[in-house]
Amino acid sequence: MTTENQAYEEEHxxxxxxxxxxxxxxxxxxxxxxxxxxxxxxxxxxxxxxxxLPRKEVEKLLGVSREDNYFHSFLSRVNQAVGRYYRLIxxxxxxxxxxxxxxxxxxxxxTLSSEALAVLLFMFYQQEVLKHEYTLLTQLLxxxxxxxxxxxxxxxxxIDTLRKxxxxxxxxxxxxxxxxxxxxxxxxxxxxxxxxxxxEFSHSNxxxxxxxxxxxxxxxxxxxxxxx
Amino acid sequence: MEEMDQxxxxxxxxxxxxxxxxxxxxxxxxxxxxxxxxSTEAVFDSxxxxxxxxxxxxxxxxxxxxxxxxxxxAETLYYRYVARYEDIEPPTKERVNQIVTxxxxxxxxxxxxxxxxxxSVGKRMxxxxxxxxxxxxxxxxxxxxxxxxxxxxxxxxxxxxxDDKGISGGNRIASMIRNVKDAIEKLRERELELLADRNAFPxxxxxxxxxxxxxxxxxxxxxxxxxxxxxxxLSNLMQTGTGALNEGTSLSVGMIxxxxxxxxxxxTPLQTAISPEKVRLFITKMFNPPPESEIPNAHQLFxxxxxxxxxxxxxxxxxxxVKYASPLSFAEIEKGIDFLENxxxxxxxxxxxxxxxxxxxxxxxxxxxxxxxEASWLLTKAxxxxxxxxxxxxxxKEADIEETIIETGSAxxxxxxxxxxxxxALEANKKVQVQPKQQVKEYDxxxxxxxxxxxxxxxxxxx
Numbered sequence: 001m002t003t004e005n006q007a008y009e010e011e012h013x014x015x016x017x018x019x020x021x022x023x024x025x026x027x028x029x030x031x032x033x034x035x036x037x038x039x040x041x042x043x044x045x046x047x048x049x050x051x052x053l054p055r056k057e058v059e060k061l062l063g064v065s066r067e068d069n070y071f072h073s074f075l076s077r078v079n080q081a082v083g084r085y086y087r088l089i090x091x092x093x094x095x096x097x098x099x100x101x102x103x104x105x106x107x108x109x110x111t112l113s114s115e116a117l118a119v120l121l122f123m124f125y126q127q128e129v130l131k132h133e134y135t136l137l138t139q140l141l142x143x144x145x146x147x148x149x150x151x152x153x154x155x156x157x158x159i160d161t162l163r164k165x166x167x168x169x170x171x172x173x174x175x176x177x178x179x180x181x182x183x184x185x186x187x188x189x190x191x192x193x194x195x196x197x198x199x200e201f202s203h204s205n206x207x208x209x210x211x212x213x214x215x216x217x218x219x220x221x222x223x224x225x226x227x228x
Numbered sequence: 229m230e231e232m233d234q235x236x237x238x239x240x241x242x243x244x245x246x247x248x249x250x251x252x253x254x255x256x257x258x259x260x261x262x263x264x265x266x267s268t269e270a271v272f273d274s275x276x277x278x279x280x281x282x283x284x285x286x287x288x289x290x291x292x293x294x295x296x297x298x299x300x301x302a303e304t305l306y307y308r309y310v311a312r313y314e315d316i317e318p319p320t321k322e323r324v325n326q327i328v329t330x331x332x333x334x335x336x337x338x339x340x341x342x343x344x345x346x347x348s349v350g351k352r353m354x355x356x357x358x359x360x361x362x363x364x365x366x367x368x369x370x371x372x373x374x375x376x377x378x379x380x381x382x383x384x385x386x387x388x389x390x391d392d393k394g395i396s397g398g399n400r401i402a403s404m405i406r407n408v409k410d411a412i413e414k415l416r417e418r419e420l421e422l423l424a425d426r427n428a429f430p431x432x433x434x435x436x437x438x439x440x441x442x443x444x445x446x447x448x449x450x451x452x453x454x455x456x457x458x459x460x461x462l463s464n465l466m467q468t469g470t471g472a473l474n475e476g477t478s479l480s481v482g483m484i485x486x487x488x489x490x491x492x493x494x495x496t497p498l499q500t501a502i503s504p505e506k507v508r509l510f511i512t513k514m515f516n517p518p519p520e521s522e523i524p525n526a527h528q529l530f531x532x533x534x535x536x537x538x539x540x541x542x543x544x545x546x547x548x549x550v551k552y553a554s555p556l557s558f559a560e561i562e563k564g565i566d567f568l569e570n571x572x573x574x575x576x577x578x579x580x581x582x583x584x585x586x587x588x589x590x591x592x593x594x595x596x597x598x599x600x601x602e603a604s605w606l607l608t609k610a611x612x613x614x615x616x617x618x619x620x621x622x623x624x625k626e627a628d629i630e631e632t633i634i635e636t637g638s639a640x641x642x643x644x645x646x647x648x649x650x651x652x653a654l655e656a657n658k659k660v661q662v663q664p665k666q667q668v669k670e671y672d673x674x675x676x677x678x679x680x681x682x683x684x685x686x687x688x689x690x691x
Contacts, residue, residue, distance in 0.1 A: 040554030051549050087547060101550035105533035108545030109420055117526035118515040125511055129504060144515040166549050185549045193541035197529055202510030204492065205499040215502045 034061035052098035091184035116158035134171040137178035265330040292346040299344040376411035377438040384445040405469040424534035436480040478520035485522035614650040626688040641675040
């Protein structure tokens with residue numbers, strides 16, 4: 001086995017896949033099992049709210065209860081090990097641990113419609129940069145709706161797909177206006193590179209990645225989740 | 229004939245019986261003849277054989293212009309071929325001879341004892357063939373989008389060349405518009421791919437020039453038709469044509485704009501200030517950017533990232549929530565297999581279709597007639613109601629005709645006709661016997677016999 005592995009390593013310059021091997025050194029067997037359970041977290045049925053496992057369930061798998069430090073250390077260690085392909089995020093609002101998969105640029109074109117992405121981006125900007133608590137449907141309609149044929153229908157359609165993958169959820173407001181809030185999934189969907197390219201295009205200027213990340217408040221994101 | 233010269237020349241509009249048309253068609257038949265003689269299996273499998281054939285006849289062609297010395301025979305032709313073209317496996321002398329024979333047979337060339345000469349059919353055919361081959365070559369040299377555009381431009385050129393001489397080039401304008409539309413569709417399909425390609429700029433430019441070129445040509449063509457009286461049909465075409473071209477140009481301009489914008493960004497110095505206003509505006513425009521703008525939508529942005537100009541951005545597309553189906557337990561697999569094997573769809577009760585049963589019966593030839601009678605009687609009974617009369621006669625054994633009619637029906641005349649029909653049917657099928665009778669009773673009734681004697685008969689059942 002070892003010789004085979006070595007031969008494989010020599011053949012490939014990019015050893016990133018081997019980082020999966022390092023899982024063993026950062027995670028205990030029990031933790032590894034917990035990660036796998038999260039991967040297999042539910043059946044294949046796609047419903048808006050059954051992504052991932054509840055934190056309580058994860059803690060049970062880990063054999064602890066309500067130990068913040070240990071829980072976050074587990075998340076951060078998994079992310080260090082498999083971060084190139086997976087990202088384990090904790091959705092506080094829904095108390096769920098979700099696995100997200102990295103999709104390279106080429107395949108990303110087939111994941112969501114460009115309209116859905118624009119809607120998500122708009123909400124992301126409002127809630128992550130401007131710190132709005134939620135986005136109203138009327139705001140979306142105002143931003144995108146005019147000048148577009150069947151604008152509101154298309155926006156509704158985009159919202160629908162986003163809700164199906166769990167990127168956003170309805171916000172209950174006292175008055176009867178429709179409002180949406182990004183979930184942790186929605187917050188984590190855009191890659192740093194995408195945001196950088198987007199802002200660069202909007203400014204017709206090159207920007208450093210740090211500046212863009214600062215703009216989107218992405219630095220303390222990991223801190224908040226205890227990843228650093 | 230005067231009038232013919234005025235309007236366009238088109239084989240589809242020329243009267244069928246014109247001798248000129250027949251001769252023109254004969255030209256094509258001669259072409260078909262040559263092609264048929266050539267199209268052996270060997271040629272079909274090796275397209276280069278066709279090229280060799282074209283080269284040989286080009287040699288004869290050149291001679292006919294006086295560009296080269298005269299060709300004595302097939303052998304001269306063979307040596308000239310070898311000297312002229314770089315061919316690792318030139319046709320053998322026999323092959324050359326064979327080709328010359330085929331050409332002679334179809335009157336493309338004439339062969340005299342010391343000379344091979346091209347005839348006028350040959351010249352025209354050769355021109356057509358060379359044009360065809362060159363066209364194809366030019367077509368295949370282009371890429372997918374280019375091909376459609378190339379075809380569109382050719383259409384425009386042919387239309388130009390032909391229309392001016394009063395020869396119909398067919399429905400060139402329509403074909404041209406079709407091709408432009410095809411090209412635009414392909415352009416749309418490949419847009420993301422082209423944006424992702426770091427070296428696609430020259431191609432984008434090429435497509436755009438073609439598109440612009442075409443716009444000019446189409447415009448020119450359409451303008452000519454504006455003056456024609458019956459431009460009603462054309463006005464529709466013109467509209468779709470200009471529409472398609474506008475779309476194509478704005479699409480190609482948009483692609484170039486986005487591309488240029490992307491390249492420009494690479495060359496600007498680093499900037500630190502980010503304006504939220506600009507970002508917000510950009511996002512709102514991203515939803516549905518107009519095709520000719522320099523603003524990419526999200527998919528196009530991904531395509532640019534696919535170029536991988538920044539380290540790692542190729543991989544860094546988007547993060548999606550993911551779910552893996554957990555491994556199936558053995559019991560679940562069992563259950564699944566059982567389901568597949570024993571699955572019976574739940575449907576409504578099947579209605580049974582009653583199949584008529586047929587059975588064989590042998591009967592004597594004599595009784596066949598009886599059976600036929602029986603059958604025809606049943607048919608008659610189906611259309612005429614004889615039931616009552618039969619029952620009545622069963623009781624009485626014998627009755628007067630008038631009595632029967634009135635007793636089984638009523639005194640009204642409509643019943644009389646009905647019952648009389650019944651009696652007639654019974655009589656015809658030999659169920660009853662009608663006999664003359666002297667003494668008969670008279671009944672009250674609405675109707676009269678035309679011949680009073682007719683009522684003097686009795687009916688008796690036959691047994």
